[in-house]
Amino acid sequence: MVYLRTIRLLRETFPRTDHYPFSLPSLAGLEELEIQNSVTFFVGENGSGKSTLMEAIAYQCGFHTAGGSRHNSYDVDRSESSLGDYIQLSWLPKQTNGFFLRAESFYQFASHIDDTASTRGYGGRSLHEQSHGESFFSLFSHRFSGKGIYLLDEPEAALSPMRQLAFLYVMKDLVEEGAQFLIATHSPILMGFPGATILNFDASPAEEIRYEDTEHYQLTRRFLENRESFWSDF
Incomplete structure (x- = not known):
């Protein structure tokens, strides 16, 4: 299911500055991003x-x-969203159920859940009583449900390769139930989700890229196939 259809940059309202984030090459000349699939990756x-x-x-x-x-x-x-007032989202239909995961501030979120005594929705255990990876997976398995939009910023941060593969199966089930995912990631495992759209933010402006053409895939493959060669220059 695709709820969020387009992300439009309100360029006419941009401040007259060359400061971040308005100076980002990935945003230069970008008018809007069209979201075509239930799973979209932001890479770069x-x-x-x-x-x-x-x-x-x-x-x-x-x-x-x-x-x-x-x-x-x-x-x-709260993180100051320096770009938040300068984009417009188009929905069909509007979806208000969902979640935003920031790997770097997950500890504070887990503390909030403990303070509100609402761990039942997260497997019945305090997120702080679980390992970092287990707590992430408790969130994915118990808090996420179908018919929602899930924004994940580097979810692989706490996941082993095996857990990343397991998460792909969780994603598959959720997508079949009506979930939409937008995921910023460096993981070539996660971005291998079948049929996903991959948007390359190293391009100016950001544009779609094939999985096999991503630097993440190519560099990982070269390293795994001939890791000795990477040390020859040291």
């Missing part, structure tokens, strides 16, 4: 703008920008 180097745009989408969805849904409110500094 650190600083390419993929997480910045993901955060702006979360802001426009009304999700807590430190991580959470529309119903999560907790006393932690």
Whole structure:
């Protein structure tokens, strides 16, 4: 299911500045991104703008920008969405159920869940009583459900390769139930989800790229096939 159809940059409202994020090459000349599949990946180097745009989408969805849904409110500094007021989302139909995962601030979200005594929806155990990877997987398995939009910023941060594969199966089941995913990632395992759209933020402007053409796939493959050669220059 595709709820979020287009992400339009309101370029006419951009401030007259060459400062970040308005100076990002991935945004240069970009008018809008059309979302065509239930699973869309944002890929690119650190600083390419993929997480910045993901955060702006979360802001426009009304999700807590430190991580959470529309119903999560907790006393932690919300990340300032520098691009949030300069994009417009088009929906068909509008979807308000969902979640924004920020790997870097997940600890604060877990503390919020403990404080509200609402762990039942996360497998009945405190997220802090589980390993980092287990707590992520508890979120995916118990908090996510069909017919929602899920924005994930580097979910692989706490997942082993085996857990990443397991998460792909969780995603598959959720997509079949009506979920839509937008995921910023560096993981060639995750971005191998069948039929997904991959948007390359290393391009100017950001554009669709084939899985096999991503640097993540090519570099990982070269390393695995001949890792000795990577040390010859040291």
